[in-house]
Amino acid sequence: MKKNFNIAIVGLGQIGCYLLNELNTKKNDILIKTGKKINIVAISAKNKNKKRQFRINKKIFYTNPLKIIKEKKIDILIEAIGSSDGMSKKIVEIALKNKIHVVTPNKALISKHGDYLAKLAEVNKVNLEFEASVGGGIPILRTIKESLATNKIKKVYGILNGTCNYILSEMEETKDSFANVLSRAQKLGYAEPVNPKLDLNGYDALAKIKILSSLAFNNKISKSINLMEGIENIENKDFEIVDQLNYKIKLLGITELINNQLFERVHPCLVKKNTYIGNVNGVMNAVILKGTPVGESVLQGEGAGPGPTSSALMSDLLSILRGNIKYPFGINDKRRKKIKTYDVNKYLNSLYVRLEVKDKPGVLSIITKQLAKYNISVQRLIQIPDHKRKTASIVIITHEANEKNSKICFKSINRNKNILKAPVLIRLF
């Protein structure tokens, strides 16, 4: 068996750089644990002279990563550029075709091209490892693929986006506005400085849910977006109200099979204060998994940042060094099924809806009439007047309502001129 492995790292941002340093300092550890020697023979990034947290060896630096494949004998490539297409996809594709193992934390890439790349890896008999793509330091993918391999998994859900969880926790605790908390999160490095949209609108969590589904249910990665709602519209007012109702607000990603149809969703949820998931705060991530015979498993840990991410990348690397050749998604590509998507319009769900209305007679009656028309029954209704502005907040918690009906209903309510802005909608978990 091979004793020496040549490694290339492509992408030297926060994560690439941290990992490079880890590899340099832990060569001996790796030798002890796997019996294999690693040599970092190439590193690559756009800018050779950018200021970086750790020193890089400029003698092995490439501006064009494609050159590495041509010029060096590489065994393992670590892709840490992080986009879903472009050079990220290109370099991974070429590496796999050249029988080079690939390790990546790139959820955008895997959730978009994972099926194709997994097939490439299988054909070329190399590993494609992406533990770091979901949940940072939480070993959730390996747990599903290996530790729970023969369990029948019914549902996987959790807090998968540290940025959103930080913002929600901070808004709740400090009573500061969304905008202020976001800008603080950006300063602390918890949110993208330029365009944090993909975190805030639920897209990032959905990419992770898609990867989790495909491992839990052995399906090809779904292409559709069934239900994706972000946290951008949530205001301090909502935290005040739900606090009184004994709830917390969390952005959850959820995937489950309903009548053998795949229902993937990401949206803010009201969760009871005394539940486990209601108490996962800050940048922490948590995944809860229900399976037979294992029962309920919970994994919690730091969901992002170069430390936890490097820990996951290292575990992938060691798995390759140990010669643990595996199907990227746990089973042979040919056995992975396409699962029909659940029709979200059929979904029954209790809703928290906050409407901002003009405070004048008749408004409430308009709203309740519409609710009755669409067969939505009210579990609780709270009206909070703002006498200064002559407006009121009307908060409605519905009984289980049909998704299609509630969509049409609140659209029609929103058209009324007494409704001052689009309703804030949070689903009960």
Added chain:
Amino acid sequence: MKKNFNIAIVGLGQIGCYLLNELNTKKNDILIKTGKKINIVAISAKNKNKKRQFRINKKIFYTNPLKIIKEKKIDILIEAIGSSDGMSKKIVEIALKNKIHVVTPNKALISKHGDYLAKLAEVNKVNLEFEASVGGGIPILRTIKESLATNKIKKVYGILNGTCNYILSEMEETKDSFANVLSRAQKLGYAEPVNPKLDLNGYDALAKIKILSSLAFNNKISKSINLMEGIENIENKDFEIVDQLNYKIKLLGITELINNQLFERVHPCLVKKNTYIGNVNGVMNAVILKGTPVGESVLQGEGAGPGPTSSALMSDLLSILRGNIKYPFGINDKRRKKIKTYDVNKYLNSLYVRLEVKDKPGVLSIITKQLAKYNISVQRLIQIPDHKRKTASIVIITHEANEKNSKICFKSINRNKNILKAPVLIRLF
């Protein structure tokens, strides 16, 4: 590479039987995930005709498991007898010597003879897998060995005994006595029906802590018992008092390195109500791990029962089928160190102490005098009189006190004739 694997199961209690049924029903699953065919060629237990939950094939039944090794060609042996010595040790030993992989949930065996058996496995180039020995369905051992392989782990702690956690949770919730709750736990199958002592006195949790230490710190399994206290003396009174102080009582297992010395301990702890660990209730187990660079990782799941245990046994089995040959303790036996044991007498710890005393003048002064003599300062003192009995409970929460001093101090206090029974001592976490 080998395509067919012959399997023998020795021990057909709850776990052995459940696993046998899982294997029989999931042969195809296993083939899909690993490409390997399994054949169960032998099963063994003392009593062939005992009533069992699942049907067994009596044609492959052996009363003497040693005969299996002589008569059949076995690739993997599953030991599910469960004792630390006797036939458990004998059959595992012979199997490894015959180059047969071994899978076992037997924490008593591994915590006592794990070093010797791991060496045997390494010499014979087969696997010795024991994921199910700690935390049932929680994949904590694989997580340390693989997912966190290059992390520097500082501390591992958690709730490792479902029996104790169930009893403590129930006593707190129902206000029922220890004896009553224990007998309920026995009826529900959560506690050993005949001799539950090894669960209640902390021995079971300590065996698991010893296995966790050796994986986290790469040391040989420690032979000493440093600090082991059970839950047998805790009374309902204690739950009432600590509830007012905003605490819960949990039996924790803790292992950490203090100045490069190994400090393993199991004892009841007062944990704050709003902490994660304070809210792990019933038969659930939870493990918290602190490492660099991963940060804090939490794993929670069902800690016992045939379902979760089988899930873990299956993951071990699949690991072997995939050809993932590994050192049983993550690194080569020769590299595993002996780590010096931390001197518990040096331990600084805040204590909750409840003394039952005769309610008469001067008693409190005797106690406080002794505390002062041994340099133990009081953070809080509560005296609860029982006028009917003319007794009182005196509860003391100390500031950090030296273990040796507090041991001598409370021994000397206990000798006083006004102290009615041995103090109840719970450590603050």
